[in-house]
Amino acid sequence: MLSPNDPNDHEIETIEEFDRVAASGSLRGHRVQSVDLTTRTPALMSADIAEAVFLGCPMEPEAAAYVRAAGAMVFPPVPDLPFxxxxxxxYGPDALYEGLVDDGYEATPDARAYQWFLRTRGSGDIYASMLRSIHDDAVSDAFDELVxxxxxxGVMGGHAMERGTDAYAGAARLGRALTRxxxxxxxGGGPGAMxxxxxxxxxxxxxxxxxxxxLETVAKVPSFRPSITDWARAAFDVRDRRPGGGASIGVPTWFYGHEPPNAFAEHxxxxxxxxxxxxxxxxRCTAGVVFLPGAAGTVQEVFDNTTPNYYESHGTPRPMVLVDRDHWTRRLPAWPLLQALAEGRTMEPRIALVDSVEDAPEALARLSRG
Structure with missing residues (x-):
């Protein structure tokens, strides 16, 4: 299960948290992130706020001037940013896909953030670079708190796996079995196996x-090409028909912004x-990783995950399960190299190659038991 935030930390991320802390009379040393404080001027001006930091929190001018003078640091909201x-x-799927139904994908915050990234990534503008770095650090902090x-x-696999295929259905059954x-x-939060x-x-x-x-509903739109709008709407159709599904995590990137985030990851x-x-x-995949067939990106992930396992000498390496013997021994023969690296090391009993996705949950459980 996913974890709530640590109640002992000094981060304030909602108006409810702000009200609870401010009621004590002290915000000293707290970090307030993206909370609209325009209606909390009296609370701000009556609390001890020395050494507090306000990150992107709208305030009335009077309150902003007061908190600066009283020893807090204020990083104001950045205007005209799509994030x-x-x-x-x-993020949640509704936040990234806001406006999808009425105006299509191009109008969504996700698409607008990607366009901003395309405009700024090669500009050499240190301000844009700083904003990207701050954003990614904030996301990492929220990610850590969640898990x-x-x-x-982890379930890794290629983005090219289309809806309506046996492979797609198998990956879905795997995700269900692991969650249950x-x-x-x-x-990775994108299309295909993810x-x-x-x-x-x-x-x-x-x-x-x-x-x-x-599976039948989404198969009507097999791929995000040529229309991300239609592809995403099919996913939201499933969610609308059956709300309240199980929570999982997607970790996509605007670096590959042509691959949209999928709407089934709750976080x-x-x-x-x-x-x-x-x-x-x-x-963050503390319980191990299952690698489904994929191309260059998935192969990279196999060996990115192998490196810390290879050098692990004091703790317990995390299990790795590769699915589809033919794929990993003949088409993209990563398995023989993985075996060679593992030989004689603590990671050796923590790797497995299985024939099908149905075998993966049992293999993962067996490796976890050691």
Whole structure:
């Protein structure tokens, strides 16, 4: 299960948290992230706010002047940005896809953030670079808070896997099985195998017929090409018909902004920097990683995950399960190299190659037991 925030930390991320802390008379040393404080001027001007930091919090001019003079630091909201660099929580599908139904994908915050990224990433503008870095750090902080006590299992695989295929259905069943086993599924957050695993996690609380119906619904739009709008609307159709699905995590990136985030991940840690995204996703997969067939990106993830396992000498390496023997031994023969690296090291009993997705949950559980 996902964790609530640590009640002992000094971060304030909602107006309810602000009111609770401010009622004590002291905001000293707290960090307030993206909370609209325009209606909280009396509370701000009556509290001890020395050493507090306000990140992207709208305030009345009188309150902003007071808190600066009283020893707090104020980082004002940044105008005309399609994203909040100081955000205190991860995204949800509704936030990234706001406006999809009426105006199409191009009008959504996700699409507008990608266009901003395209305009600024090669400009050499240190201000834009700083905003991207602040945003990604805020996302990482929120990500850590979300999974603090969770048993997170990664499901990696290619974006080219289309809806309506046996492979897509298998990845969805895998996500469902892992979620029903009490694990929190985390994926790269995009289309293909990633979406399928998040869909399976979403379907976990329902009867098995729900997943069959959902697979049939999304299969009507097999790919995000040529229309991201139609592809995303099909996913939201499933969510609207069966609200309240299981929670999982998607970790996409605007670096590959042509790949839209899938709408089945309840929590979306979207980054500008792909390296931060890749490393952060794998590092948080504390219960292991299942690798479905994929191309260059998935192969990279296999060995990105192998490196810390290879050098692990004191703790317990995290399990790695590769699915589809033919793919990983013949088409893209990563398995022989992985075996060679593992030989004689603590990670050796923590890797497995299985024939099908149906074998993966049992293999993961076996490796976890050691």
């Amino acid at each position: 909040d660099p100081y955000r205190g929580s991860l 603090m006590d969770a048993r997170v299992v 086993a009490g694990l929190t599924v985390a994926t 979406e399928a695993a998040n869909l399976g996690a979403y379907a976990a609380p329902f009867d098995d017929a729900m997943l069959a119906e959902a 979306i840690a979207k980054y500008f920097a792909n390296a931060t995204r890749e490393d952060g996703l794998l590092a």
